[in-house]
Amino acid sequence: MGIQIICLRLCGCGHTIEAEGLLGWLSQEGGEVGMKMCPRCREPIYNNRRYYEYLLKAYKDVEAVKRLYYKKKNQVQKEEILKEIQDIEMDSEFTMELKMLETSVIQNFRHLCDSELNLLQFQVQVLKKANSVLKQDNEYSRYILEKVKFVVHQVFRQQFRISSQRMEEVTCELQRLSVLPAFWKLTEKYAGCRNVALMNIYRELSGLLSTTVKFDKKRESRARNLLKESQKFVGGLGISNEERLEILSAMGFKQGHWYKCPNGHIYCISECGGAMVQSKCPECDATIGGERHQLRGDNAVASEMDGALYSAWSEQNNMANYDVADFV
Numbered sequence: 440m441g442i443q444i445i446c447l448r449l450c451g452c453g454h455t456i457e458a459e460g461l462l463g464w465l466s467q468e469g470g471e472v473g474m475k476m477c478p479r480c481r482e483p484i485y486n487n488r489r490y491y492e493y494l495l496k497a498y499k500d501v502e503a504v505k506r507l508y509y510k511k512k513n514q515v516q517k518e519e520i521l522k523e524i525q526d527i528e529m530d531s532e533f534t535m536e537l538k539m540l541e542t543s544v545i546q547n548f549r550h551l552c553d554s555e556l557n558l559l560q561f562q563v564q565v566l567k568k569a570n571s572v573l574k575q576d577n578e579y580s581r582y583i584l585e586k587v588k589f590v591v592h593q594v595f596r597q598q599f600r601i602s603s604q605r606m607e608e609v610t611c612e613l614q615r616l617s618v619l620p621a622f623w624k625l626t627e628k629y630a631g632c633r634n635v636a637l638m639n640i641y642r643e644l645s646g647l648l649s650t651t652v653k654f655d656k657k658r659e660s661r662a663r664n665l666l667k668e669s670q671k672f673v674g675g676l677g678i679s680n681e682e683r684l685e686i687l688s689a690m691g692f693k694q695g696h697w698y699k700c701p702n703g704h705i706y707c708i709s710e711c712g713g714a715m716v717q718s719k720c721p722e723c724d725a726t727i728g729g730e731r732h733q734l735r736g737d738n739a740v741a742s743e744m745d746g747a748l749y750s751a752w753s754e755q756n757n758m759a760n761y762d763v764a765d766f767v
Contacts, residue, residue, distance in 0.1 A: 447489060452482040458489070464479065465493040472500045476513075500602055516556075517548045523563050532573060533566055536595055540566070554600035561606055565594050568613045579620040586616055607653075615654035621666050640665050687745055695751030697744035700725045701737040705744055712751025 445458040452723055454477055455670050456464075464478050474483040475497045487494060541560060551559065569587045573580065590612055594601070647662045648654065654662075688698075696712040701707050704722040708714055714729030729735045732752045740747055 450486045452477050452480050454479045465490050472504050484528050487571050520544050527566055527570055558597055558601045562594055566613055572617045611654045614659045625669055640669050694745045694747035697741040698738055699741040700727045705741050
């Protein structure tokens with residue numbers, strides 16, 4: 440009589456395994472916790488009546504590890520979110536929202552479902568970004584504040600969940616608001632400028648910052664590069680630094696001969712450098728110059744052109760020729 444060999448066909452992957460060999464495989468106690476797997480293809484075995492107790496034991500071990508993991512994970516997440524909230528400056532414009540989030544985390548965190556937790560985490564990130572946008576030191580803070588407040592309030596009106604599309608829209612808008620003040624400054628500084636390269640930069644920036652397009656990371660990077668490139672054009676001159684130096688060399692004036700109209704357009708007074716007549720700015724038609732060596736009050740010395748602090752014809756400039764120590 441020959442030896443009888445019993446083989447079992449696994450339901451999941453369909454491989455046929457010798458019963459005694461499968462028993463030895465399933466009864467092995469390794470260092471890892473996980474579901475029992477087919478020895479040939481490593482696919483998990485979920486259903487086998489003959490060795491059900493081995494599969495059940497493995498399942499219970501996995502469940503115990505998962506419970507421990509999620510218990511610790513929730514505690515770690517809670518501590519991380521609280522730290523992020525506390526790191527946001529409490530003197531910000533959104534103190535009420537910060538306190539509301541902190542209370543929600545402390546009192547209700549363990550009861551939050553995944554969608555609510557996702558919304559809460561996003562609200563924290565929005566406050567961090569909004570606070571960083573408002574910390575930028577510029578003369579447009581009041582206008583930016585209104586726009587940032589609107590975005591934040593829209594996010595905090597959400598209840599229970601927030602869609603991925605909505606999250607992307609809010610993120611892009613905050614990125615746009617962080618760049619907008621620099622663009623406004625450029626717009627004001629170079630109004631009426633006829634430099635072709637600078638005007639091309641301005642036109643491209645206008646398109647990138649339009650509210651009709653998504654201001655994603657790619658557009659933000661391009662916009663910041665363009666703003667950086669615009670810095671090559673000194674002050675309100677509308678020319679590059681190399682061109683500025685060439686003009687100064689060609690004209691040959693000492694410091695204090697360069698002035699600017701009320702709109703920031705540069706002009707030069709030759710001879711003594713003092714204003715004797717009034718005229719019109721060729722760029723914007725504003726009144727420039729002055730009378731009796733006195734510059735008009737709405738005109739100013741163009742320090743960005745030659746570094747002068749005073750007019751070439753002025754008491755301050757004359758005093759610069761003397762050492763105060765000589766009079767002591």
